[in-house]
Amino acid sequence: MEMKEDKDARWFELECIPKDYIPLEENRPQNLDSPVCDSIPVIDLAKPNGTVEEILKGSQEFGFFQVINHGIPEKILIDALNVLKEFFYMQGKDAPTGTIPDKKGYIYNRSDFARDGTHLWRENLKHPCHPLEKCTHLWPDTPTRYQEVIAAYLVEIQKLSSRILEMIGEGLGLEQGYFKNTSEVQLLSSNFYPPCVDPSLTLGISPHFDTSLISVVYQGGSTGLQFIKDGEWINVGASPNAFVVNIGNQLEIISNRKLKSVRHRVVTSTHATRLSIATFVNPSLDCIVEPAKVLVNELEPSLYVGSQYKDYVQCTNAFGAYTAAILNAMQ
Ligand SMILES: O=C(O)CCC(=O)C(=O)O
Numbered sequence: 001m002e003m004k005e006d007k008d009a010r011w012f013e014l015e016c017i018p019k020d021y022i023p024l025e026e027n028r029p030q031n032l033d034s035p036v037c038d039s040i041p042v043i044d045l046a047k048p049n050g051t052v053e054e055i056l057k058g059s060q061e062f063g064f065f066q067v068i069n070h071g072i073p074e075k076i077l078i079d080a081l082n083v084l085k086e087f088f089y090m091q092g093k094d095a096p097t098g099t100i101p102d103k104k105g106y107i108y109n110r111s112d113f114a115r116d117g118t119h120l121w122r123e124n125l126k127h128p129c130h131p132l133e134k135c136t137h138l139w140p141d142t143p144t145r146y147q148e149v150i151a152a153y154l155v156e157i158q159k160l161s162s163r164i165l166e167m168i169g170e171g172l173g174l175e176q177g178y179f180k181n182t183s184e185v186q187l188l189s190s191n192f193y194p195p196c197v198d199p200s201l202t203l204g205i206s207p208h209f210d211t212s213l214i215s216v217v218y219q220g221g222s223t224g225l226q227f228i229k230d231g232e233w234i235n236v237g238a239s240p241n242a243f244v245v246n247i248g249n250q251l252e253i254i255s256n257r258k259l260k261s262v263r264h265r266v267v268t269s270t271h272a273t274r275l276s277i278a279t280f281v282n283p284s285l286d287c288i289v290e291p292a293k294v295l296v297n298e299l300e301p302s303l304y305v306g307s308q309y310k311d312y313v314q315c316t317n318a319f320g321a322y323t324a325a326i327l328n329a330m331q
């Protein structure tokens with residue numbers, strides 16, 4: 001995506017990287033020449049057969065796959081990227097960070113902290129999305145189109161993610177509709193990663209696992225997302241109309257580890273800006289998450305103790321630094 005680079009002098013006129021953005025040597029991105037993975041499945045959802053098997057293969061081997069021909073109108077995707085781009089451009093140097101949602105609302109952060117205390121090379125906007133009708137009006141209202149455009153985007157993500165979860169359920173041998181009333185598109189997290197003069201010294205997002213069932217990411221053809229495979233960082237390819245889907249910890253539990261939640265990160269680029277929209281499809285807060293009964297037997301005993309998703313979120317700070325505020329806003 002073309003981005004004009006006049007947004008914020010704090011990001012774009014930096015010729016050397018401030019010390020507090022540089023992690024300890026062992027936490028820096030090593031080997032930035034990692035290969036682009038051509039083996040993670042790119043699944044054509046318009047195909048009549050074989051998609052369930054491909055989705056399962058991607059989820060077992062890599063924890064990642066992409067989907068194309070998903071039927072979501074391109075305009076909805078482009079509008080969403082554009083309105084988020086405008087939102088990020090509007091946050092001035094002096095904009096307050098860490099806006100805590102009061103009841104419901106949103107959180108905007110610039111250069112938030114990685115676990116080791118260094119700053120990440122990104123800006124981030126996060127907000128609850130469920131139930132949609134009840135939160136739309138509490139999201140940013142500048143740009144003025146924000147709420148309308150993002151709500152339209154999320155309606156499509158709800159449909160797409162239900163379809164994908166249904167296929168995953170089928171592949172695992174779960175009863176039809178297993179996820180139907182127990183999963184929600186709960187959170188949106190959008191990231192703006194400006195170019196960086198030395199990508200070997202910074203991280204857009206540090207290595208992490210997602211705490212979702214699945215995460216659905218639109219990256220508009222940009223690069224930077226990497227996942228780990230056999231100890232090596234692999235780039236997720238950039239196809240403009242594809243969604244990247246990855247398996248989160250909750251689905252790893254429900255599948256009794258047949259599907260893998262895989263560590264991933266975002267690296268920066270010297271020339272390209274990355275804008276991504278991650279949506280987290282999570283269990284409803286009061287769900288008890290445990291391995292599905294049909295996947296547990298004498299030969300394959302349960303590998304996890306069940307726990308309520310809300311407790312899990314609370315105990316692991318699953319929604320990031322503002323988990324308590326977001327949880328509060330969601331209840
Ligand atoms: O695609 C991205 O920019 C990173 C999204 C991600 O991994 C996350 O928000 O958990």
Ligand SMILES: [Fe+2]
Nearest residue numbers: 208209210264
């Ligand atoms: Fe993630």
